[in-house]
Amino acid sequence: MAGSREARLAALRGRIAAIEAGTRTPTPVLPFGDPTIDGCFPGGGLPLGAWHEVVGAGLEGETGAAPAAFIGLLLRPLAATGVVVWVARRTDLFVPGLFGLGFPAQRLIQVRARDEAEVLSVLEDALSTAGVSAAVGEAQAPDLTAGRRLQLACEKRGGLGLLLHRRPYGGRAGEGPRTVSGSASFSRWRVGPQPSGAPPDDIGLGPPRWRVELERCRGGRSGGWILEAQEAGHGPHPFRLVSQLADHDVASAEPGWRKAG
Amino acid sequence: MRSIRRGQVRAPLALLVSERGTRRLAAVDDRARTLGLFPGQKAADALALVPDLLTFDHDPAADRAALEALSDWCVRFSPAVAIDGDDGLLLDITGTDHLWGGEGAMLVDLVARLARWGVPARAAIADTAGAAWGLARFGEDLAVVPPGGQRQALSDLPVAALRLDEAAEAQLPRLGLHRVGQLYGLPRAQLAKRFGLAFTTRLDQALGAAAEALTFRRPANPWFDRLAFFEPISAPEDMARVAADALALICARLEAEGRGAKRFEVVFHRLDGQAFPVRAGLARIGRDAQRLAKLVVPKLDKVDPGFGIEVVTVHAAGVEPLAAVQAGLDKASGAGLDETLAPLIDRLVNRLGEARVWRADPYESHVPERSVVRAAPLDPPPAAAWDPDRPRPVRLFKRPEAITALAKVPDDPPVSFTWRGRSHRVRRAEGPERIAQEWWRVELDETGPGKVRDYYRVEDDAGGRYWIFRQGLFGSGEAPKWWIHGLFG
Numbered sequence: 001m002a003g004s005r006e007a008r009l010a011a012l013r014g015r016i017a018a019i020e021a022g023t024r025t026p027t028p029v030l031p032f033g034d035p036t037i038d039g040c041f042p043g044g045g046l047p048l049g050a051w052h053e054v055v056g057a058g059l060e061g062e063t064g065a066a067p068a069a070f071i072g073l074l075l076r077p078l079a080a081t082g083v084v085v086w087v088a089r090r091t092d093l094f095v096p097g098l099f100g101l102g103f104p105a106q107r108l109i110q111v112r113a114r115d116e117a118e119v120l121s122v123l124e125d126a127l128s129t130a131g132v133s134a135a136v137g138e139a140q141a142p143d144l145t146a147g148r149r150l151q152l153a154c155e156k157r158g159g160l161g162l163l164l165h166r167r168p169y170g171g172r173a174g175e176g177p178r179t180v181s182g183s184a185s186f187s188r189w190r191v192g193p194q195p196s197g198a199p200p201d202d203i204g205l206g207p208p209r210w211r212v213e214l215e216r217c218r219g220g221r222s223g224g225w226i227l228e229a230q231e232a233g234h235g236p237h238p239f240r241l242v243s244q245l246a247d248h249d250v251a252s253a254e255p256g257w258r259k260a261g
Numbered sequence: 262m263r264s265i266r267r268g269q270v271r272a273p274l275a276l277l278v279s280e281r282g283t284r285r286l287a288a289v290d291d292r293a294r295t296l297g298l299f300p301g302q303k304a305a306d307a308l309a310l311v312p313d314l315l316t317f318d319h320d321p322a323a324d325r326a327a328l329e330a331l332s333d334w335c336v337r338f339s340p341a342v343a344i345d346g347d348d349g350l351l352l353d354i355t356g357t358d359h360l361w362g363g364e365g366a367m368l369v370d371l372v373a374r375l376a377r378w379g380v381p382a383r384a385a386i387a388d389t390a391g392a393a394w395g396l397a398r399f400g401e402d403l404a405v406v407p408p409g410g411q412r413q414a415l416s417d418l419p420v421a422a423l424r425l426d427e428a429a430e431a432q433l434p435r436l437g438l439h440r441v442g443q444l445y446g447l448p449r450a451q452l453a454k455r456f457g458l459a460f461t462t463r464l465d466q467a468l469g470a471a472a473e474a475l476t477f478r479r480p481a482n483p484w485f486d487r488l489a490f491f492e493p494i495s496a497p498e499d500m501a502r503v504a505a506d507a508l509a510l511i512c513a514r515l516e517a518e519g520r521g522a523k524r525f526e527v528v529f530h531r532l533d534g535q536a537f538p539v540r541a542g543l544a545r546i547g548r549d550a551q552r553l554a555k556l557v558v559p560k561l562d563k564v565d566p567g568f569g570i571e572v573v574t575v576h577a578a579g580v581e582p583l584a585a586v587q588a589g590l591d592k593a594s595g596a597g598l599d600e601t602l603a604p605l606i607d608r609l610v611n612r613l614g615e616a617r618v619w620r621a622d623p624y625e626s627h628v629p630e631r632s633v634v635r636a637a638p639l640d641p642p643p644a645a646a647w648d649p650d651r652p653r654p655v656r657l658f659k660r661p662e663a664i665t666a667l668a669k670v671p672d673d674p675p676v677s678f679t680w681r682g683r684s685h686r687v688r689r690a691e692g693p694e695r696i697a698q699e700w701w702r703v704e705l706d707e708t709g710p711g712k713v714r715d716y717y718r719v720e721d722d723a724g725g726r727y728w729i730f731r732q733g734l735f736g737s738g739e740a741p742k743w744w745i746h747g748l749f750g
Contacts, residue, residue: 059683059725065656066725069750072655083602083638094747095621095633096647097655101750105621106642109602111609112617125608131601193724193750195688204691205720208750 028158030077033237036244041187042219046074050186051127051150051161053141057192057211064138064166067191070210071162072098073229073238075134078160079107082133085126087111087119088166089138102232120146127153127161134160141165147184187217194226197242207231209242273311276319277304287319291381321347331380332478334534337572338371340485343475349397351390351475360487364405372403378534387411390475391467395422395441412468416442423463429456441467484522484577486510493532493569500529500561500570504539505554507575512550521546521583525553529564530572537564542615544606544639545599546581552604556611599639606638623647627696629657629746651694652718654728654747661744664729671735674717678729680745685721692717693731718749726750 029045031038038044046052056067075084084107086093091112099105111126113119116139123137127150142150142163154161163185190213199206213224224245230238273293275286284304293314298307308314324347332342332350341353354367361367364386375382385396385404392411396404399422406414415422418441420433433456438444444452444464453461465471488507494500504527515521523546529537541556564570609618619635622643626632632647647653666675674690693715714730721727726749733741 058723063656063748065654065748066750068655072750092656092658094629094654094657096623096629096653097657097747097749099647100649100652101655105623105647108620109606109638110619110621111613113613118613122609122613126605129601129605132605193726195722195724196720199689205689205718205726208726209724210750211724 030074030160031237032239032241033235034239034241036241037214037223037225040214040217040221040223046160047186048078048160049155049158051147051154051163051184053163053165053183053185053188055165055188055190055215057190057213060192061165062167064164066193066210067164067189068093069097069101069208069229070189070191070212070227071136071164072101072103075136075160075162076101076103076232076238077236078133079104082131082159083107083109085109085111085122085132085135087113087122087126087135087137089113089115089119101229102238116140120150123161123163124149124153127159128156130157132157132159134162136162136164138164138166140167141183144184151184151186187220188215189213190215197228211245213245272313272315273298274315274317275304275307277316278319329478333536334530335371336479336528336536337487337530337574338367340479340482340574340576341475341477342479343477345390345394349394351393353475353477354386356483357485360489365403368403368405387414389467389469390473391424391463392469394424395467398422409469412445415467416440416445420444423467425460425463426457429460432456482576482578484511484515484580485574486514487572487574489572490570493566493571495566495569497561500564500566501554501558503570503573504557504561505550507573508553508557509550511575511577512548512553515548515577515580515583519582520580521548522577522581523547523579524577525557526576526578527557528574528576529566529570530574531566532568532571535567539564541611542607543603544610544637545603546579546583547603548583552607556607559612603639626699628699629653629696631699652691652749654726654749657728657747658745661730661746664743664745666729666731666743668731672715674719675729675743678719678727678743678745680727685723685725685727687719688722690717690719696730716746 029041029043029047031045041047054067054071055061056064060066078084086108088110089112091110093110095105095108095110098108111122113122119137119139120142123135126132126135150161150163153159192211194209194211196206196209207229209226209228211224212227214222216222226242226245227239228242230240232238271292273296274290275293275298276288277284278287279285286298286300286302286304286307288300289298293307293311296311298311298314304316308316328344328348328350332344335342335350335352339352339354339357343351343353345351354364358364358367361370368384368386372382372384383397383402385393385400385402385406387393387396387404387406388408388411392406392415395415395418396406399418400414404414420438420441421430422441425433433439438447449461452464462471466473486507488503488510490503494503507527508525511525523543525541525543527539527541529539531537539557539560541553541560543553547553606618615637618638620638620640621633622636622640623645624632624634625645632653636643662680664678664680666678668675672693674692675687677684677686679685694717696714696716698712712732713734714732716728716730719727719729727745728747728749729743729745731741731743733739735741
């Protein structure tokens with residue numbers, strides 16, 4: 001009896017999985033190259049046919065520098081297969097900086113949108129075009145409908161969508177980015193700077209580090225890590241895991257986290 | 262050329278100019294001419310003859326503007342329109358008359374349309390610009406000279422029909438030469454000797470023995486097509502359809518000749534003569550009518566149909582040979598990256614404008630804000646690259662922001678600085694990288710030691726990395742200032 005019950009359960013699970021998958025084919029993933037990070041995702045890496053939110057920690061919510069560098073490094077392997085479209089309302093993205101992180105600058109197309117809605121619609125347009133491997137938008141959190149549209153556009157060609165939440169200049173420093181309850185994104189990341197390690201010969205600055213927290217991941221686990229940039233020649237993966245944050249939930253509480261580093 | 266009505270009876274009208282303190286008539290309308298007035302007459306004499314003469318000041322600039330507007334309107338008949346003097350238009354209708362079903366019908370249509378707006382006009386068609394000029398002014402109205410017939414058609418006209426200079430025009434009748442035909446048999450060498458070489462040139466140009474260059478308002482372009490409608494259209498879906506049809510016409514021609522174009526212009530001509538151009542550009546040369554229609558249709562809301570659109574013309578510019586093989590390839594697999602991206606770039610550029618879609622290319626300059634130039638996204642990739650040994654921030658501020666910094670030793674990086682009300686303690690620093698102003702670009706006093714920037718990459722306690730610089734040197738007059746120019750991630 002127990003055996004048949006388990007068999008029926010397994011069959012039901014299989015049917016549910018088939019319904020959930022729909023007509024979609026399993027999308028490829030972008031692995032980080034370290035099992036402690038890749039294990040948090042159901043597919044063993046950041047899934048490509050989906051969009052992800054990236055939030056800056058603290059002051060970065062306005063300047064968006066650490067998240068931009070993180071995204072540039074993250075997309076480095078993808079730029080080999082297609083172009084990356086970067087949509088923003090501001091023009092402070094400085095491409096030589098991304099180039100310095102090993103990102104191929106000739107594969108980057110920049111678009112300056114006039115308002116938030118245009119950022120999202122250009123993002124959608126770019127993601128549903130063959131030859132665009134990833135698209136990055138700088139905007140505030142979209143509502144559920146816009147997020148769902150973005151998801152459908154990502155699925156069309158298997159492109160990776162990234163939305164960098166950025167508060168417009170002039171907002172009060174204490175204000176966080178506009179939050180929307182619930183989101184259609186696959187995962188949400190919070191990225192902030194982290195003091196770097198000692199440089200090789202103790203002159204100048206070492207390779208940059210980021211404090212990266214995976215706050216939410218559909219069908220996976222959350223986690224927090226300190227990542228260091230890896231130079232382009234050193235293996236296929238752009239990041240090197242420095243350490244795991246012991247208790248990222250406590251650490252992400254806004255006032256205390258600076259001291260935790 | 263305006264008509265004024267007073268009550269039901271039109272009053273005679275004249276335009277006046279001041280010439281050496283005397284008011285004279287510059288132009289008269291038909292009614293004034295029948296009353297015996299003529300240009301050049303003194304205004305006082307004219308008013309004595311015709312007391313109810315309406316007079317206005319002559320405004321040559323407005324005349325010119327009206328003539329230019331008229332020449333733009335004439336584009337519906339032929340793309341090659343040249344302004345001739347103060348009161349004439351020359352249209353090269355080679356290859357366009359069949360659209361009206363013949364030269365005669367085209368001429369009648371042109372003059373009838375002008376008359377409907379109160380523009381009295383005379384017109385003629387001939388092989389040469391010179392013959393058409395003479396016939397329109399001195400010949401039978403609406404004359405159409407058959408090919409090669411200008412010699413016959415001109416022979417009965419007065420010699421003024423040859424566009425001669427004043428001296429020759431006055432001299433010829435004194436010699437008994439009143440008709441153009443009388444000149445045909447005279448020895449050319451003597452005519453040239455007596456009246457100048459320009460005289461025989463004019464004669465040859467009218468008869469087609471010498472070429473004549475016309476300056477067209479827009480460069481002659483064979484890539485031109487038009488659609489005319491029996492009934493004017495105004496519904497948005499109709500306009501979208503005719504735009505697609507017109508583009509399909511020109512694209513079919515381009516395809517037949519193995520060519521493609523970069524810029525397309527669809528012009529909607531309204532009943533009242535106003536024209537609304539709608540442009541579409543392509544990142545790569547192409548001739549896909551459906552894709553072009555998708556670019557044009559969203560812009561149609563700027564076209565105000567008014568009482569209706571009667572004609573649509575379409576031009577293609579930047580026409581270049583385009584091999585036909587690309588159409589057959591599978592779009593996703595066979596074509597290169599550029600092929601698949603071109604439609605996206607076109608959509609974005611047409612929607613946002615060319616300045617809002619770009620690729621950042623290196624430019625050889627050490628000044629950070631000048632080290633990037635914007636290139637079209639599908640341009641060939643640049644040969645140069647930025648120097649990897651000079652780290653640059655990922656966010657560069659348009660204008661550096663002032664910070665207050667504390668440095669232990671004058672030439673050292675600061676130990677702490679305050680930016681946007683927050684103080685940052687510097688943990689590590691790298692630098693300086695000295696960047697001077699480019700003396701060959703700016704004024705000499707802008708490039709002195711006071712304008713030298715020493716850049717430092719600094720990292721604060723929290724790990725944030727900043728690109729700050731000190732402008733000026735210690736001990737050279739003004740105290741140096743600290744600025745923040747960008748953020749590393």
